[in-house]
Amino acid sequence: MAGRRPGRNSVAIALAVALLVVAPPLLPSYWVGLLTQMVILAILAMSLDILLGYTGLPSLGHAAFFGVAAYAVAVLSVRYGANFWVCVLGGILIGTLLSAVLGLIVSHVRDVYFLMITLAIGMVLWGLGHRWIPVTGGDNGISGIPPLEVHAGLPFQGPLALHYATLVVFLICAGLMRLVVRSPFGLTLRGIRENEGRMKSLGFNTWLHCYLSFVVAGAFASVSGVMWAYYNGFVSPTYLDLTASSELFLMVTLGGPSTLVGPMIGAGAIVLLKNVMSAYTARWLLILGIVYIVAILAAPQGLWNLRKRPSA
């Protein structure tokens, strides 16, 4: 079962959450911002884990749903002056609907073909963000998204308020995703990853399960995109580009696919590396690449899976 040793996961998560609750008031606002970034991207990385780690579908276009949801929030709030809940629900709905439509196209292909199609779809959406200037603002993106705590009318303001609001969203999403992967449906996803042919002959319509997995992952990516739009205050095509999707892919593989906890760690590690490194050098992507190669050699199953290595 997923929780054969339930103790360890729970303890690690409880510690991490405690840290995210207790530490921010003691930290300078720059670091609070980084922690908020980590938490938002952890939601995104976990959502890709459902697809990549659990179902075994390697998507190189998963940032698309994140980006589209962020754009939806920007367009709704800046251009139409929509209220907070319209923006939040609109962003999640549009991102999820997009995954429901694109899922119809991609759910019948596997492996490298899945990778290629999701890559192509991601590039098309990036092109749209780049070129559909009347809506997306092109290269300039859209700025002026109100801060979440202001837009939502929270009684508290500032980075700390945003951080705690994000943390609540994260906890809800993480809880829901944990439930999904432990559900009867979640087990079927791992079955498809392990042996899709046998799943079919047992009586599963595997297309449907892959499709639902794609939509569920898209929905949580949209939540993450909505939070990101509020966190950053502006959106640009870089949210949709290949670097965004491959960084995301890296968070999952580096952290440990098919664990949910691993991708959280991966998201944290990459946000940290990226920000620390970019303070010293413009070539931080190079360093990220080296880290990735070392990780593949030393921990091919990801950091979080190191703890149970000698299981065979």
Add this chain to the structure above:
Amino acid sequence: MTADQPALVLEQVSRHFGGLKAVDGVNLTVRPGERHAVIGPNGAGKTTLFNLISGELPATGGRVVLFGDEVTALPPHQRAARGIARTFQITKLFPNLTVLENMLLACEALDARKLVMHRALGSYPDMMQRAKAVLADFGLAAFEQETARNLSYGDQRKLEVALSMAGRPRLLLLDEPMAGLSAGESTSMQAILTKLDRSIAVLLIEHDMDIAFAFAERVTVLHQGRVLTEGTKDAVAADPNVQQIYLGTPAQ
């Protein structure tokens, strides 16, 4: 469904790969509860025939009728829902899942709850009990928490058969369940097969003639994609054509 309606009827079923006629105009009827062996030399088309029955491969000609319904154009999962289950000659398990998880998947397969996302699987005690009961039937209860890939080959073959029984099939296709087993393991597998519920129709591919004839009431001999002969085991055993393909032409 009437009591004497056949479990399976094949009418002129064919599968051609380009010019190769792997299965060519096969007719076959299996009655409910029947024990039926399909034998034939290597390359006779036995496994291809199974793939046509279970839907892994579409037939290029003919009709497949399962409990009175034509299923020729249906995908495997829809045939499974109509009561067919199969095992594979080359073991097809979920290698990185535990034995219990393997069995839970098999139990979920024909259960509407397979799409439930908002409750933990552990909160359905009936599914858990059913999975454990099937494992116990096959002598695998001790390995519930073992990863499937770590089982011995003999236990993997048992799990292979156990998975196919979880959905309470009415027609079971067994593709060489004894292949590669040691003598002891083979005997215990034969004991398992003998104990299968008599209401299930079983179609068995087997290389070992002794095992095939001990198990089955009726035997179909395939040769080069065609049915060479079909009948009771005594009639088939006495057939000179069968002796010829297995033993060669008698010396003059």
